[in-house]
Amino acid sequence: MLGSAAAATGAVAASGCSRVASGNALDRLRSQGTVRLGIAGEVPYGYVDEEGEFTGEAPELAKVVFQRLGVGRVQPVATDFASLIPGLNSQQFDVVSAGMYINKERCEQVIFSDPEYQMLDSFIVRKGNPKNLRSYEDVVRTGARFATGTGYAEIDYAVAAGYPEKDIVILQDQVAGLNAVESGRVDVFAGTALTTREVVKKSSRAEATAPFAAVVDGKKKIDGGGFAFRPTDTELRDAFNTEIHKMKRSGELFRVLRPFGFTEAEMTTLTAEELCR
Ligand SMILES: CC1=N[C@H](C(=O)O)[C@@H](O)CN1
Numbered sequence: 001m002l003g004s005a006a007a008a009t010g011a012v013a014a015s016g017c018s019r020v021a022s023g024n025a026l027d028r029l030r031s032q033g034t035v036r037l038g039i040a041g042e043v044p045y046g047y048v049d050e051e052g053e054f055t056g057e058a059p060e061l062a063k064v065v066f067q068r069l070g071v072g073r074v075q076p077v078a079t080d081f082a083s084l085i086p087g088l089n090s091q092q093f094d095v096v097s098a099g100m101y102i103n104k105e106r107c108e109q110v111i112f113s114d115p116e117y118q119m120l121d122s123f124i125v126r127k128g129n130p131k132n133l134r135s136y137e138d139v140v141r142t143g144a145r146f147a148t149g150t151g152y153a154e155i156d157y158a159v160a161a162g163y164p165e166k167d168i169v170i171l172q173d174q175v176a177g178l179n180a181v182e183s184g185r186v187d188v189f190a191g192t193a194l195t196t197r198e199v200v201k202k203s204s205r206a207e208a209t210a211p212f213a214a215v216v217d218g219k220k221k222i223d224g225g226g227f228a229f230r231p232t233d234t235e236l237r238d239a240f241n242t243e244i245h246k247m248k249r250s251g252e253l254f255r256v257l258r259p260f261g262f263t264e265a266e267m268t269t270l271t272a273e274e275l276c277r
Pocket of ligand 1: 081098149153192
């Protein structure tokens with residue numbers, strides 16, 4: 001079984017954190033013994049499963065890293081994807097733990113760890129892909145009704161391909177996207193290749209297209225997802241990064257992510273610095 005909130009809770013006593021908080025966020029979290037993780041209910045990035053357990057690739061990774069940093073307990077705070085950065089910056093949680101893509105616009109608002117994975121996009125379409133949609137350019141060319149999730153990077157990718165922003169149907173999440181495609185309300189819902197291939201497993205009427213790269217300013221995009229921190233929390237981000245780098249070197253990071261459907265090709269050497277440009 002994947003790690004659980006209960007296991008993380010048990011670790012509080014084990015960690016015995018009684019240090020007094022000083023100015024920096026890491027010391028404060030050590031002293032509290034708890035870190036609040038912002039998640040967006042997106043399988044398999046960060047979600048509450050059918051048994052009520054808080055899990056996902058990012059929370060499971062965060063549990064390991066924070067345990068090693070002396071913070072034994074993780075607490076989920078669920079919100080929609082568009083509210084993750086505002087929620088972080090208004091202190092509703094301490095870290096965005098949702099596999100968020102690292103990009104220039106977001107790097108102006110938060111600081112990121114180096115990415116734990118790299119990813120292409122994919123579409124949810126009706127079975128058989130009747131409009132033959134395999135890229136954002138296909139969506140524009142065919143005038144397909146296009147949807148994606150609130151706050152998703154895929155909004156910008158569709159706009160970069162020439163899709164009118166005002167015509168994009170913005171939905172709560174990938175489950176709403178699947179429902180909208182199945183019912184024929186939209187022709188296509190865009191998300192990460194991992195999100196779409198996971199959510200269509202529940203469907204006999206929809207499928208995920210092969211992964212493809214969005215094209216922005218004439219360049220094919222390979223995205224990388226990481227953890228976001230408040231701009232003042234540089235020590236916390238740096239300490240987190242140190243642990244992530246160790247886990248990458250030892251292969252442990254892939255072992256944590258693999259049960260969530262990641263392939264080895266989705267592991268990455270990209271850095272936040274490169275992705276922020
Ligand atoms: C994990 C994830 N990444 C994309 C983003 O960061 O905008 C969106 O597809 C939403 N979910």
